[in-house]
Amino acid sequence: MAGARLVTSPNAPSSATLRVPGSWSTPTPEELFETFQQWAAGQGLSLYPAQEDAILELADSQHVIMATPTGSGKSLVALAAHFFGLARGQRTMYTAPIKALVSEKFFSLVGVFGPENVGMVTGDSSVNAGAPIICCTAEILANEALREGAEANLGPVVMDEFHFYADPHRGWAWQVPLIELPQAQFLLMSATLGDTTRFESRIADGTGRDVVVVSSAERPVPLSFEYSTTALVEKLEELAAKQLAPVYVVHFSQREAAEQAAGLMSLNLLSKAERERLGERLKTFRFAKGYGQTLSRLLKSGVGVHHAGMLPKYRRLVEQLAQEGLLKVISGTDTLGVGINVPIRTVLLTGLSKYDGTRVRQLNAREFHQIAGRAGRAGFDTEGTVVVQAPEHVIENEASARKLAAKHGGDDAKIAQAIKSKPKKKPPEGFVSWSEKTFEKLMVAAPEPMVSRMKVTYAMVLHILNRPEDPVTAMRRLITSSDETPVRQAQLQRRALQILRELLAAGVLEKFDEPDEDGRTVDLTIELQDDFALNQPLAPFAVAALDLLDPESETYALEVISVIESILETPYQVTGAQVKKLKSERLAELKADGVDYTERMRILDELTHPQPLAEILEQQFEVYRAAAPWVADHELQPKSVVRDMIERAFTFIDAVNFYGLARSEGVLLRYLTDAYRTLRQTVPAAKVSSDLEDLLEWLGEVIRQTDSSLLEEWERMAAGEDPERLAEWDRQRTQEITSAPPVGFTGNERAFAVVVRNAMFRRAELFSQEKEGALAALQREHTPTSEWSDPNRWAEALDAFFDEYEDVYVDAEARSAEHFRLNKNPADRPGCWHAVQVLDDNEGNRDWGIHAYIDLPASDEAEAAIITVDHVGELRGP
Template sequence: MNLIGRLPADSEPDSLYEAFTAWNTERGLTLYPAQEEALIEVVSGNNVILATPTGSGKSLVAAGAHFAALGRDEVSFYTAPIKALVSEKFFDLCAIFGTENVGMMTGDASVNSDAPIICCTAEILAQIALRDGVRADVGTVIMDEFHFYAEPDRGWAWQVPLLELPQAQFVLMSATLGDVERFEKDLTRRTGRPTAVVKSAERPVPLIYSYRVTPLHETLEELLSTQQAPVYVVHFTQAAAMERAQSLMSINMCSKAEKEAIASLIGGFRFTTRFGRALSRLVRHGIGVHHAGMLPKYRRLVERLAQAGLLKVICGTDTLGVGVNVPIRTVLFTALSKFDGNRVRRLRAREFHQIAGRAGRAGFDTVGYVVCQAPDHVIENERALAKIGDDPKRRRGYARKKPPEGFVGWSEETFEKLQTAEPEPLTSRFKVSNAMLLSVINRPGDCFQAMKQLLTDNHEDRKAQRRHISHAIAIYRSLLAGGIVESLKEPDEHGRRARLTVDLQEDFALNQALSTFALASFELLSHESPTYALDIVSIVESTLDDPRQILHAQLNKARGEAVAEMKADGVEYEERMERLAEITYPMPLADLLFGAYETYRRGHPWVGDHTVSPKSIIRDMYERAMTFTEYIQFYELARSEGTVLRYLADAYRTLSKTVPEHLKTDDLIDLIEWLGELVRQVDSSLIDEWEKLANPSEALESEAELESRIRPVTANARAFRVLVRNAMFRMVELAALDREEELVELAPEVEWAAALDAYYEEHDEIGTGPSARGPALLQIEEEKELWRVRQVIEDPAGHLDWGITAQVDLAASDEEGHAVLHVTGMTRM
């Protein structure tokens, strides 16, 4: 029976508490004192600030808050900082309360949004609070990982609900809140409810700290020999994590039986990329890698192996701190300083405690270990001095190795201070936007009074408040000047003293911010253009978040090619540098998009909070006719595969949802189908997750698998034809660029040099434009087990008498997840 069946007949605090604790007792759970204290306050209707260590059961208190809200017939909201954590919590709560009682809103996904329990990102709740204020149907708010309040770009979303929902009961949770006295007083003043602070420095699993001046591989060998594994080795870049993992292959991590158990759990898991093949070698040796740039299926594999106790060491980044359920006995810091995007600095107390808190998990360990490595130059000096011995003369004569230039060091004293340091006070990150003003103006009542309250009674200091007021006034004047808002001489029937002259779509700020701009921009394109489908893609790509790693790789590639070309042309160094400054990553339709954006923004000022950003990743991959693996290799993005895949998946979903059916040509449908199949074959988990959200009941019933069953790539005939077309056209492009070595690598049995010589005796060039890659020039004879294909080459004379021929092995294609071709020749018809 799920928890919904345990709701008592009345909503008295004692009844709610007894019903909830009885349910936990039946599950064999004994509540910690901090949990009991927090739950008593929750069922009593009080605000709760829960500041207890990682692994102390904050999720159970959150479930109790949802239960109490249901007992009072109130809607409760759970917020988290990232969509993946919101989705995970959605399924957890579905299992506890039943799928019909739980909904989810993340901006690009909405499931059962009328349910009494809603899981959402903090931004979604903030927009609801701005739009509806005290009228919002929000009874209880549980804000998980509340320390995100201090995030520079997103902290406003954690503050706004506190300011605009005085009717709600708040449960704020984090292991690293620091001093919360001002939140305690502020919540009580705003909501009229008592606010209880439940703090506990006692961890269910105590931690033991140690500082090491031995080389890291020796430290690890000692930790392994003293049963302190699994060890999470913390790095502050993805590259360092992977390099470290590979350097540890010389250490014997596992017994033969353990390696067999690893191989058994991996089973038929497909390692489809170069990074995946490297990871396969590592995990079979008992070493995991974990960071945000990995494909989701690889991260999930590492997590499952770790949960099974089969990985002795996991090398990863500090991102493990948010919402990942990996049992770790020891956290090993390789450094106590990091580059934060602007400078190298020492870790803050909050960052240290977030990471260290992952050591020793309740239910797995009785004690956890936190180990810190001394800086490399210190370790080297210690070893050298140990060899010298106690001779003072020789010790004085030793030239100590110095740290690298710009190095920000740390010591055992630094480590000890961090252990006892309180997390830094959370800093207010309030900000004003177009969407904020439009939401407040659009709600019933006096918007001027509401904005005055919001701007003068937030958590900012007076100087910052004056700055926000000036910004808000400037935005309001621009709305008036643009005719978006009109001032009313007399309040209307809803008490408004100003109103919008345009209709905002429902939840306008909750969805893809520039989706309406994209819809308007589609109308600027001609259906007759040979690049129409790709231009639609470029408009959609311009509205997506910038994947910095990919764009940086494209820029490096473009500049590298430009330098090589300029050197070949004899361009002098100074001029080369000047020209390089003008080179950027591909930005198709940039002039059209920037011009359209400026025009659209004048009539729809809320898009001013988000800038259009022309870029070409889907288009680039499609025009280059590359597979996912080829694209990763071309731009050297092996450590960012997950970033690339998430971008492709977001683009696929946006293309599927945003482009109206009447604008979809056959070419565009082909492209969308190709993109969806490409994502599914690389790692279907992102698409599977969307499908599970539509049917959460079925998702709960099905047993979680290490890797989702991937449908045969040939099952989607339309998408498979595009894959074949791209694979064939890739060879046309390489032939046009005279890249014989790459052609030989793809099809070593073909005499490419002779074939190209013969072609160029008759024609001057090989066409690679839109018509050259179109379906009309690909001839396919479909048979049961193989297809015979001929890619006709577009020549300048239009004779179309040359082509590349191949056979497509359907069974091998299904096995590999992409079109497997056996090229038979480049010949004249």
């Protein structure tokens, strides 16, 4: 988030603000349409016929299904729906499938309607939730529909990317509002809806109002299609030469997108003037270590990368550079099909098959058209281009055939014999191929019919129980009104009854002998929190599990973190990398011990990622579930990501490098951000020790130093409408913007002290394991000239210590603050800190320690703690 307050977007002139005339009381449809049309004209926008048709129907209070191509201006129609609702004094909702789009739309609407009129509600928090225009994910709207039904205060409801109705996991959330909100005026939008007959009938029957389908719009920027058997790099050079850039190269995995981008740096895509302009634009952008350095080189050559594994600040930079016309090629994933704002002229698909989480299969028509539809920039291009590459083995075989044809000078017999005798390259094992015929079929194919994905969960039942009507009747109506088959409806009803019985058996529900005044036959015996199922659904379990911990334990703060980590979604790229690293290290140990191959494989197969407290948490979870059956919708997931970083004394970049996560930095950052805000939101103040507060300060600083955008957005949302919290948020943001020079890596002393303490204890752990090589490597990383960069120097210290003592402990007590000393103002070293990690010997004398100086300016420059060991031996002053 830029700036200190939610104000009109700096990119939009103040005249862009769309206000309801103060003279209106009950505006007519004609007044609504004319006012909006005049506002649009003032922005330099003239309505397409399809937009005009849709907006006229919305002004007349009808439902609209906008099934028009990408680039035909559906967003402007949605803007009209919000304006009409505002003018009529109605509350309006905008929903989208992913938070990134919801957030983007939120800031866009703030720029048009003003911050006082727009709010956002997500599963994490909310801002201005009482505003007349609300942006939210589909699940938020569905939960409100379940809780309040026909009593919900709603007018226009805009459901963007409505084809997610068919999503196997989330489709229920797109169906529930259509059934449960008869008072709403729906605007359903997507370029790939297919047959909409069933939606028209459902909405018309349920609301008593007409449904108008707008689908005949011609694409403002027509598309041309090409099937390419030219090698990818050559094809991109050809497209650039024909002025068909920018090109978005679509891959179906983040790894492929990143690797392909690296192979494009040699392309001569930019003129000298373009290269200079791009270099000037990037001068002020701060690229961090890790993938940032690679991305910097790519961007300077005119090549961008865009996928969900990147840090948000990098994705936004690529989007901005693309919007400014400074990138010629962007290598990314098929997230492009979900409305990501990257304006491009040409879409090049590297394939027509993808892994969908279960199997590798060919793209369906809907997926193809969603991606292809992004080609062509309205207002810039007269035509968009869609290119599909043939499979790599086909391209290579055809290239080989062309070479043979050239070699034999047009002699058909010799050419045929040469091609026959030369073995063809075969596709890789498990490859799902495609051909030009596949491409041609997809080009003309209509989107597949959307399949109903209704389901019944504990959370849905509990939401319905909040209604002022009989929940049994309400649930039956919801299921029988769904688009499921009769057989599937019967299955869902049985599931709902099973859930009701479990809630009754657990004492969460009570059954009435007679219906009450609202017709209820059952009711809750407990009071659910207002944001039930909107935040971490297992947060109440985590709070209960904290009672199992000993606040006096030296590892209490780490154990609190482990409890919270167990309720977060698992970042599988990170935990997978942890397993890979563990297997690599364990394999080396097993080989050194002479363990035979079969036994090695058995041991390695049993390895998993670190799961602190797993046994005790899983036992407690079973006990908790008996009284709260709804938690069965969710799975406890013990893991160690934040804790692992603390125990290994890792910075963000250390973790990325150690586990090879350069292509998944964004995944790690999102997880750390989720962990930070869940810790802040969930752990009661009485359970927060000083050590835990220190670790939270450190974690917040890690996130801010890496990419503050996610955390700033959450902090602004968490401030809500509290004037004091808003003022504090404004003050902090203003201070960050105006402070010069900016606060460095050591600026937050409390967080930096945690970094130093963790790093010093890591040295004690390696000392206890007698790993002189690893200790020397730590020193050599930042100060290679130090005598402690030599493993022999550490070996001497180890020999001296173990001549006197038999062991050094690295347990919870050894990690305590009692064994760490820090002097922030040593007289002999200005600009440094002096730290001592006391070694906890087996006799309890504790008269040895690792002494070190921390160079603050060097730490700021390196964005890491620059620790130089001074000596290892008897305790003494600096």
